[in-house]
Amino acid sequence: MGTRVLYRHPKGRFEVHETVGHSALGGTYRIREAFLTPQKDARGTFSRKAPQMTILEAPKAEKRGGAARRFTETELQSMKQLFHKGKSVSEISKQLGRSESAVRRALTKAGLRVAVSRNGWSADDLELAQELRAKGMTCRAIGRELGRTEAAVASVLKYERKRKTG
Numbered sequence: 001m002g003t004r005v006l007y008r009h010p011k012g013r014f015e016v017h018e019t020v021g022h023s024a025l026g027g028t029y030r031i032r033e034a035f036l037t038p039q040k041d042a043r044g045t046f047s048r049k050a051p052q053m054t055i056l057e058a059p060k061a062e063k064r065g066g067a068a069r070r071f072t073e074t075e076l077q078s079m080k081q082l083f084h085k086g087k088s089v090s091e092i093s094k095q096l097g098r099s100e101s102a103v104r105r106a107l108t109k110a111g112l113r114v115a116v117s118r119n120g121w122s123a124d125d126l127e128l129a130q131e132l133r134a135k136g137m138t139c140r141a142i143g144r145e146l147g148r149t150e151a152a153v154a155s156v157l158k159y160e161r162k163r164k165t166g
Helices: 074-084 089-098 100-111 124-132 139-146 150-166
Strands: 001-008 013-023 026-037 053-057
Touching: 074 089, 074 100, 089 100, 124 139, 124 150, 139 150
Parallel strands: none
Antiparallel strands: 001 013, 013 026, 026 053
């Protein structure tokens, strides 16, 4: 493949060279090196033992082919039940041994509205907030109890109300 100059300092102090080639394993490699240029260095700061910086770039990963493992009907049913109980996508994914994105995608395909994040609300905090609200506490008082802002409590309670009815 070859070597080429990527960058040349305006005053000729150094150059960056890139060497591209094929490895013995069939992948492509790139090496970028910075070289001081003593004959052009106007400041005269070049030393014979100047360090060279080498940056190695790994070859680009090839995309994996093939389909992911499909959810069984039993997994889908338990996933829906856990979601309706208020479990987070993270908790469901850990219980099923699947990735969060796969669980989120399956729930969305099943017609359930899934939020990307509940901003760190645990199932216990959410349940407590709902119980306190049912007892008539204000969002401000619930926020003080849980160490959250009034707006955060109001937002998550509104979202959960919509999620359960919709």
